[in-house]
Amino acid sequence: MRYSSSLNQSAFRLFAVLCLALLLPRQADAQQLVTDISDPLIKVESTFTGAEILLFGAVEAENMFVRALAKDVVVVVRGPSEDITARRKEKIAGIWMNYGSQTFKDIPSYYAVASTRNIRAIAAPEVLQRYQIGFENLKFVPGKNKNLTGTDEFEKFKKAIIKIKKKDKLFVESSGGVRFLGNTLFRAAIELPAIVTVGSYSADVYLFRDGKLVHVQNSPLYITKSGFERFIFQMAQKTPTTYGIIAVLIALFCGWLAAVVFRKS
Amino acid sequence: MQIYLPIAELSVNIFMILAMGGAVGFLSGMFGVGGGFLMTPLLIFSGIPPAVAVASEANQVVAASMSGALYHWRKRAVDIKMGLVLLGGGVIGSFIGVWIFGLLKKLGQVDLLISLSYVVFLGTIGALMLIESLRVIRRAQKGERVGFKKPGQHNWIHGLPLKMRFKSSKLYISAIPPVLIGVAVGILAAIMGVGGGFIMVPAMIYLLRMPTNVVVGTSLFQIIFVTALVTVLHATENQTVDFVLAMLLLAGGVIGAQFGAKAGQRLKAEQLRALLAIMVLGVALRLALDLLIEPNDLFSITSIAAGQ
Numbered sequence: 047m048r049y050s051s052s053l054n055q056s057a058f059r060l061f062a063v064l065c066l067a068l069l070l071p072r073q074a075d076a077q078q079l080v081t082d083i084s085d086p087l088i089k090v091e092s093t094f095t096g097a098e099i100l101l102f103g104a105v106e107a108e109n110m111f112v113r114a115l116a117k118d119v120v121v122v123v124r125g126p127s128e129d130i131t132a133r134r135k136e137k138i139a140g141i142w143m144n145y146g147s148q149t150f151k152d153i154p155s156y157y158a159v160a161s162t163r164n165i166r167a168i169a170a171p172e173v174l175q176r177y178q179i180g181f182e183n184l185k186f187v188p189g190k191n192k193n194l195t196g197t198d199e200f201e202k203f204k205k206a207i208i209k210i211k212k213k214d215k216l217f218v219e220s221s222g223g224v225r226f227l228g229n230t231l232f233r234a235a236i237e238l239p240a241i242v243t244v245g246s247y248s249a250d251v252y253l254f255r256d257g258k259l260v261h262v263q264n265s266p267l268y269i270t271k272s273g274f275e276r277f278i279f280q281m282a283q284k285t286p287t288t289y290g291i292i293a294v295l296i297a298l299f300c301g302w303l304a305a306v307v308f309r310k311s
Numbered sequence: 312m313q314i315y316l317p318i319a320e321l322s323v324n325i326f327m328i329l330a331m332g333g334a335v336g337f338l339s340g341m342f343g344v345g346g347g348f349l350m351t352p353l354l355i356f357s358g359i360p361p362a363v364a365v366a367s368e369a370n371q372v373v374a375a376s377m378s379g380a381l382y383h384w385r386k387r388a389v390d391i392k393m394g395l396v397l398l399g400g401g402v403i404g405s406f407i408g409v410w411i412f413g414l415l416k417k418l419g420q421v422d423l424l425i426s427l428s429y430v431v432f433l434g435t436i437g438a439l440m441l442i443e444s445l446r447v448i449r450r451a452q453k454g455e456r457v458g459f460k461k462p463g464q465h466n467w468i469h470g471l472p473l474k475m476r477f478k479s480s481k482l483y484i485s486a487i488p489p490v491l492i493g494v495a496v497g498i499l500a501a502i503m504g505v506g507g508g509f510i511m512v513p514a515m516i517y518l519l520r521m522p523t524n525v526v527v528g529t530s531l532f533q534i535i536f537v538t539a540l541v542t543v544l545h546a547t548e549n550q551t552v553d554f555v556l557a558m559l560l561l562a563g564g565v566i567g568a569q570f571g572a573k574a575g576q577r578l579k580a581e582q583l584r585a586l587l588a589i590m591v592l593g594v595a596l597r598l599a600l601d602l603l604i605e606p607n608d609l610f611s612i613t614s615i616a617a618g619q
Contacts, residue, residue: 090315091315092314092315092555093313093314093315094315094322095313095315095322096322126616127616128614128615128616129614129615129616130612130613130614131419131612131613131614132610132611132612133419133610133611133612133613134609134610135606135609135610135611136609137605140603141423141427141602141603142601142602142603142604142605142606142609143420143423143602144419144420144422144423144611147419153614155614203610206608206610206612207610207612209608209610210608210610210611210612211612240313240315240321240322241320241321241322243320243616245616271317274317275315275317275555276317278317278318278554278555279317279318282317282318282546282550282552282554283550286546286547286550287543287546287547289546289552289554290542290543290544290545290546290547290552291543293370293542293546293552293554293557294370294373294539294542294543296554296558297370297371297373297374297377297539297542297557297561298373298374298377298535298539300374300377300378300558300561300565301373301374301375301376301377301378301379301381301535302377302378302381304374304378304565305377305378305381305382308378308565308569309382309385
């Protein structure tokens, strides 16, 4: 039921965007970009197994007869930043244990790129680097405690983070993930796995033409724990001792209940 | 059916968790052990972060030991005074254990700490139990009578000061050994997410020479308080107690334990002990292999929200 209603909602939004696109004043050189997200507030409830967000928008063609195909659209969704420590195991005294490590600051906990075609074909490396589009263009700033910048080690740790994040589907790159439906309308589906961090996300839609960025549109997106999950999580964070005591009291009650119930049988 | 765990922050199959709770509950009912030493590794193997597995399992053991202790309480098989002395040590041990846990979590060595503790303790206890039970089985086959050492025999422990009288256990011994046993078990409870019965029961029988009929009840009595403390400490220090996970494990565990207790009555004590020993060794071996074999991915990552 919930699913169908959200589908209806996205259909309505799609329609609204379309109307907006048609009503926009047509300037001679305008590269207008209009975008929207199917569901800007994602609720993490007990049945949460991940989510799919649908980004859609319209690029205005220069005139009625020229398709918008010379343009490229890149969608980047970034999650709240986190400090990541990468560790490497080494064999010490016959046991594989964590030995070397490197901390990186402000890495997006989630990072998805969808584009009309391979991003390397869309723009020059410098441009992609400037806007941090693509995993290899993400800024990996070392943490205070240790700095291996410039060494092989640094690159290895960086690659390891990208590899693990990709495996967990927290870093996603999909060329061809943005698809044009006709001349002006495009859509991109972005998958969020169940282990996503809650918080505020941003979805940036970049419009490129001949390798140059002509327009950026940013839309916020929130992922929040809701209902019972939110209640438990907030309590565990804000009043941890009370939370622990309540968890213990409930466990004691359950133990007592089990003893009473099974005594009779 | 998937369910989202709010603290572990991942989605798990609800039936898998219930089945794991049930299976471990069955074994714990059958062998009269808490089952934490099996559940924590199982949770870790199934992808729950080790720190969350340990803390949530401690929360579940509170309930399991409560229901077990009530059973023995009714049979008047709990030595409260001994339990309180053990608990005194247990409180000190829990604080030390949670402190060590937090320290090694910062250093990125908490997984190693958990694995190593399991390998060392389960390996040792499992091997000792297996040898002992096989010896008993072999003797029984030869038709010899098995003679246990009688309680009350003197050993080095009787030379220690601070003697106390434990009426229910019919003992007059120094308070130092029970306190030390309590400390050791408290540390283990915090690090391994176990009640520690598998260490405490042999220690009470072989070191303190307590009569076997009060050993299990007293151990369970003490475990309630130690695991309760460990749960609160982990919740406060590390925010790793997943209440939803603990409740699911509990539901499966309570039901499993009832069937296990019935199944256990059909087996002989030494057969039970031999089976338990094999299982304990199996878990130890599995964890040891993870430490000894080169992992597929040498790298691992941990993250915290930026700016903390």
